[in-house]
Amino acid sequence: xxxxxxxxxxxxxxxxxxxxxxxxxxxxxxxxxxxxxxxxxxxxxxxxxxxxxxxxxxxxxxxxxxxxxxxxxxxxxxxxxxxxxxxxxxxxxxxxxxxxxxxxxxxxxxxxxxxxxxxxxxxxxxxxxxxxxxxxxxxxxxxxxxxxxxx
Numbered sequence: 599x600x601x602x603x604x605x606x607x608x609x610x611x612x613x614x615x616x617x618x619x620x621x622x623x624x625x626x627x628x629x630x631x632x633x634x635x636x637x638x639x640x641x642x643x644x645x646x647x648x649x650x651x652x653x654x655x656x657x658x659x660x661x662x663x664x665x666x667x668x669x670x671x672x673x674x675x676x677x678x679x680x681x682x683x684x685x686x687x688x689x690x691x692x693x694x695x696x697x698x699x700x701x702x703x704x705x706x707x708x709x710x711x712x713x714x715x716x717x718x719x720x721x722x723x724x725x726x727x728x729x730x731x732x733x734x735x736x737x738x739x740x741x742x743x744x745x746x747x748x749x
Contacts, residue, residue: 631727638723642716643687646723649716651680652689652709660693660704671746684709 616622635646654669655661661669667677681703684690689709692701728736 627731630730634726634730635720635723638719638726639716642712642719644712644716648680648684648689649713649720651684652705652713655690655703656705656710656713660702662695662697662700662702664700666703669747 632646635649639646639649650670651666654666658665658669663674663677663681666672666681667674670677672680681690681692685692687708688706689712691704691706693704695702731739
């Protein structure tokens with residue numbers, strides 16, 4: 599008897615998590631929206647996470663891997679892997695700084711040209727994302743992201 603009741607309780611909890619879990623829903627949204635942008639950027643051999651990294655590096659006029667990790671809410675190993683690939687593609691470069699333990703990530707001319715080249719594809723994906731999510735959800739996501747970024 600106790601087994602059935604325990605199974606029912608776990609089943610109820612699982613149903614509630616599936617119905618209410620913000621993380622679960624955001625993961626679904628993230629995957630769908632990322633795919634939409636990645637599909638649009640594929641002709642440029644670029645993914646949306648890479649474009650976001652290029653834009654952050656450009657807008658900050660260079661930053662350390664630790665600063666990039668914090669700003670983008672990414673773990674250091676992911677930042678390191680992504681930056682290495684982007685340096686190999688010629689979009690980013692590493693520059694020495696006073697701290698011998700680190701370096702500064704900078705955008706290259708090739709990286710800036712790539713941002714300009716992908717702009718129409720990004721604009722189309724942005725419109726599609728807004729259409730898919732709706733204006734109010736898009737604005738709510740922007741407010742949440744700005745809050746997390748401390749803006």
